[in-house]
Amino acid sequence: MGALLLVLLLALILGGIGFAVHILWWVAIVVLVVWLLGFLFRSGSGGSRGRWYRW
Secondary structure: OHHHHHHHHHHHHHHHHHHHHHHHHHHHHHHHHHHHHHHHHHHHOOOOOOOOOOO
């Protein structure tokens, strides 16, 4: 019975980690798209700053 609970707990932990990593991949893709769009739109306009962010 203890081994069954241990396997179930391990499956829940690994499933949660996999779900979190999957969500983080989607967040990273969205951030990359926003960054690329900002870079393309900013490079097209001839402003005094060459960057669209304030770092």
